[in-house]
Amino acid sequence: MTDDVTTAEAGERTDVRPPGINADEHTTLLTFLDYLRDCVIAKTEGLSDEDARRPGVASGTSLLWLVRHLTAVELNWFLWAYRGDDVEPWDDDAPSTGGETVAGSVAAYRAAIARADEVIAGAADVLDRPGVRSLRPNAEAPSMRWLLVHMIEETGRHAGHADILREWLDGSVGR
Numbered sequence: 001m002t003d004d005v006t007t008a009e010a011g012e013r014t015d016v017r018p019p020g021i022n023a024d025e026h027t028t029l030l031t032f033l034d035y036l037r038d039c040v041i042a043k044t045e046g047l048s049d050e051d052a053r054r055p056g057v058a059s060g061t062s063l064l065w066l067v068r069h070l071t072a073v074e075l076n077w078f079l080w081a082y083r084g085d086d087v088e089p090w091d092d093d094a095p096s097t098g099g100e101t102v103a104g105s106v107a108a109y110r111a112a113i114a115r116a117d118e119v120i121a122g123a124a125d126v127l128d129r130p131g132v133r134s135l136r137p138n139a140e141a142p143s144m145r146w147l148l149v150h151m152i153e154e155t156g157r158h159a160g161h162a163d164i165l166r167e168w169l170d171g172s173v174g175r
Contacts, residue, residue: 078116084132
């Protein structure tokens, strides 16, 4: 992550700036993905389970749903699609049990990240090597480069949703 943390004038909020890095492609991509993963997790800190489950929009999206979705995306793309693990893709749209907790959801996300990072580390020097299969219908298996860029896009998109939901819940802003 980065040491570029600033404290805003209004309240105790802190903002963690994007990493300042000048490294090889693999390191740069993974550093930005880790930064965004951490941003999503940070949005859950200090929230009650009830608040984290509270949908902020008509579609039903909540902070815990976002964490659950990103957990599924990590497992589905890196383990099932890229490495070809013999597991069913995780359905993040399955009905919620209503019993999800912040601690349990974040722990599952961190575990998925750790498993994904093992796959990523195995392809550090061959970013253009394709995986085994694709989650996209009728598409060729994507390269690790494509997966990392896609996961930066996907996680960044949902980090923005998490920003809005957290501000809606309790006024907290910043990363």
